[in-house]
Amino acid sequence: MSDFATRLAQRMNRYGPLCAGIDPSAATLAKCGLPDSAEGALEFGKLILRSADYELAVIKPQSAFFERFGSAGMKAIEELAALARAKEVPLLLDVKRGDIDSTADAYAHAYFHPSSPIRVDAITLSPYLGVAALKSSFELAAKHACGIFVVVRSSNPEGEALQTARMADGRRVWEALCAAISDFNRALSAGPIGPIGAVVGATCTDAGAVVAALPRSFILSPGIGAQGATMEDCRVRLAPARGRILPNVSRELIAGGSSAAAIGATIRRLNSEARGLLA
Amino acid sequence: MSDFATRLAQRMNRYGPLCAGIDPSAATLAKCGLPDSAEGALEFGKLILRSADYELAVIKPQSAFFERFGSAGMKAIEELAALARAKEVPLLLDVKRGDIDSTADAYAHAYFHPSSPIRVDAITLSPYLGVAALKSSFELAAKHACGIFVVVRSSNPEGEALQTARMADGRRVWEALCAAISDFNRALSAGPIGPIGAVVGATCTDAGAVVAALPRSFILSPGIGAQGATMEDCRVRLAPARGRILPNVSRELIAGGSSAAAIGATIRRLNSEARGLLA
Numbered sequence: 001m002s003d004f005a006t007r008l009a010q011r012m013n014r015y016g017p018l019c020a021g022i023d024p025s026a027a028t029l030a031k032c033g034l035p036d037s038a039e040g041a042l043e044f045g046k047l048i049l050r051s052a053d054y055e056l057a058v059i060k061p062q063s064a065f066f067e068r069f070g071s072a073g074m075k076a077i078e079e080l081a082a083l084a085r086a087k088e089v090p091l092l093l094d095v096k097r098g099d100i101d102s103t104a105d106a107y108a109h110a111y112f113h114p115s116s117p118i119r120v121d122a123i124t125l126s127p128y129l130g131v132a133a134l135k136s137s138f139e140l141a142a143k144h145a146c147g148i149f150v151v152v153r154s155s156n157p158e159g160e161a162l163q164t165a166r167m168a169d170g171r172r173v174w175e176a177l178c179a180a181i182s183d184f185n186r187a188l189s190a191g192p193i194g195p196i197g198a199v200v201g202a203t204c205t206d207a208g209a210v211v212a213a214l215p216r217s218f219i220l221s222p223g224i225g226a227q228g229a230t231m232e233d234c235r236v237r238l239a240p241a242r243g244r245i246l247p248n249v250s251r252e253l254i255a256g257g258s259s260a261a262a263i264g265a266t267i268r269r270l271n272s273e274a275r276g277l278l279a
Numbered sequence: 280m281s282d283f284a285t286r287l288a289q290r291m292n293r294y295g296p297l298c299a300g301i302d303p304s305a306a307t308l309a310k311c312g313l314p315d316s317a318e319g320a321l322e323f324g325k326l327i328l329r330s331a332d333y334e335l336a337v338i339k340p341q342s343a344f345f346e347r348f349g350s351a352g353m354k355a356i357e358e359l360a361a362l363a364r365a366k367e368v369p370l371l372l373d374v375k376r377g378d379i380d381s382t383a384d385a386y387a388h389a390y391f392h393p394s395s396p397i398r399v400d401a402i403t404l405s406p407y408l409g410v411a412a413l414k415s416s417f418e419l420a421a422k423h424a425c426g427i428f429v430v431v432r433s434s435n436p437e438g439e440a441l442q443t444a445r446m447a448d449g450r451r452v453w454e455a456l457c458a459a460i461s462d463f464n465r466a467l468s469a470g471p472i473g474p475i476g477a478v479v480g481a482t483c484t485d486a487g488a489v490v491a492a493l494p495r496s497f498i499l500s501p502g503i504g505a506q507g508a509t510m511e512d513c514r515v516r517l518a519p520a521r522g523r524i525l526p527n528v529s530r531e532l533i534a535g536g537s538s539a540a541a542i543g544a545t546i547r548r549l550n551s552e553a554r555g556l557l558a
Contacts, residue, residue, distance in 0.1 A: 025381055064378060064385035070396030071353035073389075078349055098405055099343060099375055100435040102304055106343035110352075117349030126377055128407040128430060130437030151407060156379040158409030165444035165452050173444050 004122060004147035005193040008090055008218060011057040012246070016271030017278055019092065019220060021250030022048055022061040022080075028251065032258040038072035041065060045080040048253060051263035054087040056271075058121075060220075060248055063095040074118065081120050090121040092220070096151060098126040100133045108140035122147035124199060124220070131180040142188040142195045147218070152177050153210050155201025155223030164206070178213035185216035193218060193244060202229035202237060202247065211241035219245050225252040231273045238277075245277040283401060283426035284472040287369055287497060290336040291525070295550030296557055298371065298499060300529025301327055301340040301359075307530065311537040317351035320344060324359040327532060330542035333366040335550075337400075339499075339527060342374040353397065360399050369400040371499070375430060377405040379412045387419035401426035403478060403499070410459040421467040421474045426497070431456050432489050434480025434502030443485070457492035464495035472497060472523060481508035481516060481526065490520035498524050504531040510552045517556075524556040 024034075024041035032047065034040035045061060061080060066073035077093065084091040097107045110116055111123045122141075125134055127150055134150070141148045152174050153163050165173050178198070185194025194216045200207050203223035211219050219241045223229040229237075234247050249270055256266040303313075303320035311326065313319035324340060340359060345352035356372065363370040376386045389395055390402045401420075404413055406429055413429070420427045431453050432442050444452050457477070464473025473495045479486050482502035490498050498520045502508040508516075513526050528549055535545040 023382070025385065027381075062378075062382055062385075064376070064382045064389065067389040067397070068385050068395065070357055070389070071350045072396070074353040075350035096376065096378055096405075097343070098407075100433065100437070102306075103302070103341055103343045106304065106341075106347050110343065110346040110349070116347065117351070118346070126375075126405050126407045128377075128405045128438070128441065129433045129435060130439070130441055132437040133435055154379065154408045156408060156412055158379070158411040159407070160409070161446045161448070161455065162407065162409055162444075162452055165441075165446040167440045167444040169440070173441055176440065 003142070003145050003189065003191070004090070004195050005189065005191060005218065008058060008147070009193065011090065012278065015055045015057055016274050017057050017246050018267065018271045018274045019246040019248040020048055020052065020056050020059045020253060020267065021248050022059055023250040024065045028254065031254055038066070038069035038076045041069065041073060042076035042079055045076070046083060047260060048263060049083065049087065049089060051260040052267045053264065054089055056089055056267070058090045058092050058246060059084060060092045060094050062250070063093055078117050081118065092122040092124070092147070092149065093120045094124045096124050096126045098129055098134070100129055104133060104137050105140065108137040112140055112144040112146045114144065122149060124149045124151060126151050127177055131177050135184070138184050138188060138196055147195045147197060149197040149199050149218070149220045150177065150181060152198040152214075153200045153204045153207060155203045155227050155229070160204075174210055175213060178210065181214060182216055192216065200238065202234040203227055205237070207237040208240055211238050214241065217244065220248060221245055222248045224249055231276070235276050243278055247274050247277060282421070282424045282468065282470070283369070283474050284468065284470060284497065287337060287426070288472065290369065291557065294334045294336055295554050296336050296525050297546065297550045297553045298525040298527040299327055299331065299335050299338045299532060299546060300527050301338055302529040303344045307533065310533055317345070317348035317355045320348065320352060321355035321358055324355070325362060326539060327542060328362065328366065328368060330539040331546045332543065333368055335368055335546070337369045337371050337525060338363060339371045339373050341529070342372055357396050360397065371401040371403070371426070371428065372399045373403045375403050375405045377408055377413070379408055383412060383416050384419065387416040391419055391423040391425045393423065399425075401428060403428045403430060405430050406456055410456050414463070417463050417467060417475055426474045426476060428476040428478050428497070428499045429456065429460060431477040431493075432479045432483045432486060434482045434506050434508070439483075453489055454492060457489065460493060461495055471495065479517065481513040482506055484516070486516040487519055490517050493520065496523065499527060500524055501527045504528055510555070514555050522557055526553050526556060
C-alpha cells in the first residue's frame with residue numbers, strides 16, 4: 001500500500017480537498033430523522049459516504065460523538081471504518097489523544113496496527129505533553145502507512161494564549177511544534193509531504209505564518225462555517241499551504257437538507273469551492 | 280450522592296491516598312499470565328480491585344491500553360466501572376481528552392452523564408486548546424458530582440518547555456492554568472476542595488510552586504516508580520499540597536509478584552508509605 005500522504009494527495013486531486021466531518025451530535029441526528037444512538041451515529045456516517053458516492057478525499061468522524069454511546073459507539077466507528085476501507089475512502093479519526101511512553105504507543109497500536117479492530121488511516125493528536133513525546137507514535141504511523149495530524153493552532157479563541165506562548169529558547173509554542181513536525185517528516189519520508197500533518201484553524205489570523213513553517217505537511221483546517229471562517233478566509237490565510245490544505249466542514253454538510261440528494265449536492269458544491277485551495 | 284471531592288477525601292483518609300493505576304499493557308498481562316485481550320485487560324482490573332479488598336481511595340485505568348481492543352476494550356472499561364461502582368471505589372479514567380464546543384460537551388456527556396454506558400467518577404483532560412474551552416466540561420462534571428484532573432505539569436521531560444512557556448501577559452502556561460482551575464473550583468464548590476484537580480508529576484522540580492497555586496485541587500501525581508521519582512520525592516516536592524495528593528503507581532503494583540496475595544501486600548505497603556502525604 002502506498003503511504004498516507006500519497007493516497008491522500010491522489011484523492012484530493014481527483015475529488016477535491018474537502019474533509020467531510022462526521023459529527024453525529026444529538027442535534028444533527030435529530031435533523032436527519034435518525035435515532036440518538038450508536039446505530040443512528042453509524043447510519044449518519046454511512047449517509048454522508050453514500051450521499052457523496054464515496055467520492056471524498058477524506059472523512060473525519062469526531063470520536064467524542066461516538067464515545068457518548070460507550071462500546072456500542074466504538075463498534076459504530078469500527079463498522080464505519082470497515083466501510084470506508086472497502087470503498088477506499090481514507091478515514092481520519094478525530095480523537096486528539098496524547099500521552100507518553102508505553103501509553104502513547106498503545107494509542108498508536110490501537111489506531112494504526114493492522115490487527116486492531118479500530119484501525120483507521122489517520123488520527124489527530126494533541127501535543128500538550130511535548131511533541132517529542134509523540135516520536136514513537138509518528139514512527140508507528142509511518143511504519144503502517146498511516147498519518148497523524150498534530151493540533152498546532154486550534155480554531156477556537158481560547159487556545160491562542162497557550163499556543164503562541166514563548167518558550168525559554170525564544171520560540172513560540174507553535175514555532176517549535178512546526179520545526180519538530182518538519183524534522184520528523186524529513187526523517188520519515190523521502191517524498192515531498194510526510195506522514196505528519198497539522199491542524200491549523202481557518203479562523204487564526206496568524207495561520208499564514210504557521211503553515212509557512214510546515215512545508216512538508218498536509219494542513220487540516222477547521223473553523224469553516226459554524227465557527228465563522230469562510231472557504232475564502234482559508235484560501236487567503238493559509239496561502240503558503242495551497243495544494244496541501246484540507247478544509248473541514250461538518251455541520252454545514254446538512255445545511256442544504258438531509259436527504260442523500262441534498263447532502264450530495266452540498267458536498268459537490270463545497271468540493272468545487274475547495275478546489276480553489278489546490279491552485 | 281456527595282460530590283466527588285468529598286467522596287475522594289473520605290476514602291483517602293480511610294484507606295490511604297494511593298491511586299492504583301490499571302495499565303493492562305501486553306507486558307503486564309503476560310507477567311500476570313493473562314491473555315493480551317479485552318478479557319485479559321478486564322481480568323487484570325478486577326485482580327487489582329480484589330487484591331486490595333476494594334480498599335482503595337481511587338483506581339485509574341489507562342484508556343489507551345483498553346482502546347487497543349477497540350469496542351471490546353471499551354466494553355471492558357464499562358464492566359470494570361460497573362464493578363467499581365458496586366464496590367464504591369471511585370474510578371478515574373485516564374483519557375486525556377480535550378476539545379471545544381459541542382465536542383467537549385460530548386466527551387463530558389460520555390464520561391459523566393448518568394445514562395451513559397461508560398460513565399465514571401472522574402477523567403483526565405488535556406488543556407492544549409485552552410483551559411477556558413473546558414468550562415462547560417467543568418460545569419458538567421460538577422453537575423453530575425464527578426471530577427476532572429487537568430494535566431498541568433506532566434511527569435515526562437519533553438513536556439516542560441511548553442508547560443513553562445510564557446504567555447503574552449507574562450504568566451507561564453502552568454500559572455495561567457492553575458489560576459483558571461482555582462477560579463473554577465471557587466465558582467463550582469463551596470467546599471475547601473473543588474471538582475477540578477490537576478496532574479502534576481512527582482518528577483517535576485518545579486512541582487512545589489505549581490501545587491502552591493492550586494489550593495483547592497486534588498493533585499494526581501504520576502512519575503513514581505518506573506519514571507524515577509520516589510514517594511519521598513512526591514512528599515518533599517509537592518509539600519504545599521499535602522493532604523490533597525494522590526500518588527499514582529501502576530507498573531509497581533505487580534513488582535512484588537502478580538498473585539492476589541502479593542498485589543494486596545504491595546498495595547498495603549504503598550498505601551502505608553503514601554500516608555506520609557496526608558500529614
